[in-house]
Amino acid sequence: MKAIICEQFGPVSDLRFVERDSTAVGAGDVRIAVTACGVNFVDGLFVQGKYQIKPPVPFVPGMEVVGRVVEIGSDVTTRAINDRVFVNVGLGGYVSELVVGEARTVLLSDSVTDGQAATFTQSYLTGWFALCERAQVQSGQSLLVLGAGGGVGLAAVDIGSSLGMRVIAVASTEEKRQLALSRGAEAVIDSTTEDVKERAKELGGGSVDVLYDPVGGDLGTTCLRALGDNGAYLVIGFVGGIPNLPANQILLRNRRVIGVDWGGWALRNGERNEELTAQVLKEITAGRLNPVEPVAYPLAEAARALTDLEERQVAGKAILVP
Numbered sequence: 230m231k232a233i234i235c236e237q238f239g240p241v242s243d244l245r246f247v248e249r250d251s252t253a254v255g256a257g258d259v260r261i262a263v264t265a266c267g268v269n270f271v272d273g274l275f276v277q278g279k280y281q282i283k284p285p286v287p288f289v290p291g292m293e294v295v296g297r298v299v300e301i302g303s304d305v306t307t308r309a310i311n312d313r314v315f316v317n318v319g320l321g322g323y324v325s326e327l328v329v330g331e332a333r334t335v336l337l338s339d340s341v342t343d344g345q346a347a348t349f350t351q352s353y354l355t356g357w358f359a360l361c362e363r364a365q366v367q368s369g370q371s372l373l374v375l376g377a378g379g380g381v382g383l384a385a386v387d388i389g390s391s392l393g394m395r396v397i398a399v400a401s402t403e404e405k406r407q408l409a410l411s412r413g414a415e416a417v418i419d420s421t422t423e424d425v426k427e428r429a430k431e432l433g434g435g436s437v438d439v440l441y442d443p444v445g446g447d448l449g450t451t452c453l454r455a456l457g458d459n460g461a462y463l464v465i466g467f468v469g470g471i472p473n474l475p476a477n478q479i480l481l482r483n484r485r486v487i488g489v490d491w492g493g494w495a496l497r498n499g500e501r502n503e504e505l506t507a508q509v510l511k512e513i514t515a516g517r518l519n520p521v522e523p524v525a526y527p528l529a530e531a532a533r534a535l536t537d538l539e540e541r542q543v544a545g546k547a548i549l550v551p
């Protein structure tokens with residue numbers, strides 16, 4: 230089997246593409262021939278040793294795996310050869326084959342593509358958890374999404390519009406803005422030429438109700454000021470740096486800052502996360518949510534995929550294909 234290995238923390242260009250011995254299939258296991266693995270911004274943070282959790286090295290990055298069952302253990306009862314499944318693995322997904330317990334696999338309907346299945350957990354579960362569980366948003370509210378052409382942002386656009394929110398999407402390129410419009414954004418803002426805070430206030434009719442922020446940095450700090458009375462700032466990620474949110478601006482208009490740690494919550498609430506996964510997958514299968522088809526890179530080119538993400542070159546999501 231083939232794998233991408235991080236031997237020590239460092240630049241993503243140090244990742245190695247290697248041949249490894251296959252793992253034996255245990256009684257309750259299935260072997261999956263991987264057809265796609267999602268690439269996430271956070272994978273690059275893991276490799277560089279910049280994530281809050283530092284796995285022991287060496288390790289294989291990659292969290293979202295899709296493939297076909299090609300071998301089953303003697304005690305397996307719920308899976309059969311050729312079943313198409315996805316697995317949320319935490320780490321270890323940048324591989325050509327994977328051996329896991331059958332209970333960890335989720336059967337996929339034909340209406341969900343490999344690309345969608347390999348890219349929805351990190352982005353859509355975060356978005357659903359943030360908007361529905363943490364902020365408890367309402368239909369008709371306005372939602373300002375930063376980084377709206379990236380993985381997590383685009384999912385928030387899709388979910389927000391499916392919930393009846395009026396979505397304003399912020400992105401740096403025409404391609405990313407078009408993707409956001411295709412997923413239901415009512416309006417877009419070009420972050421390279423427009424005053425994002427002022428334009429968002431204008432488009433929101435004076436202010437916005439909810440701010441979804443995977444970017445942070447100065448943009449996040451500035452956009453806090455676009456929130457109206459009781460407005461909610463959802464802290465999602467820091468690709469542009471950790472924002473210094475001024476407490477006086479939070480006090481004004483009774484604004485709320487809401488932390489979103491879907492990954493940590495999912496680890497502590499396995500059963501509820503499984504329900505959430507099933508619920509989101511049902512929305513996708515029914516076509517009420519519509520994850521974009523990702524850009525595909527060969528498995529051997531994982532470093533290039535991660536570099537493109539870091540350099541903001543990817544519109545939507547990316548996958549590795551063994």
Ligand SMILES: NC(=O)c1ccc[n+]([C@@H]2O[C@H](COP(=O)([O-])OP(=O)(O)OC[C@H]3O[C@@H](n4cnc5c(N)ncnc54)[C@H](OP(=O)(O)O)[C@@H]3O)[C@@H](O)[C@H]2O)c1
Pocket residue numbers: 269270271351352355375376377378379380381382399400401402405420443444464465466467468469470489490491492538539540541543545546
């Ligand atoms: N809280 C949670 O539970 C949770 C779960 C999953 C992911 N996250 C976090 O969410 C963040 C976004 O992840 P993602 O997978 O959506 O990443 P992504 O696909 O790379 O998208 C990030 C977007 O942010 C924008 N951006 C602005 N400044 C940037 C910079 N300096 N470097 C890179 N991008 C920049 C880019 O859009 P423009 O070019 O349009 O500016 C880019 O499209 C990450 O920090 C990740 O760790 C959090």
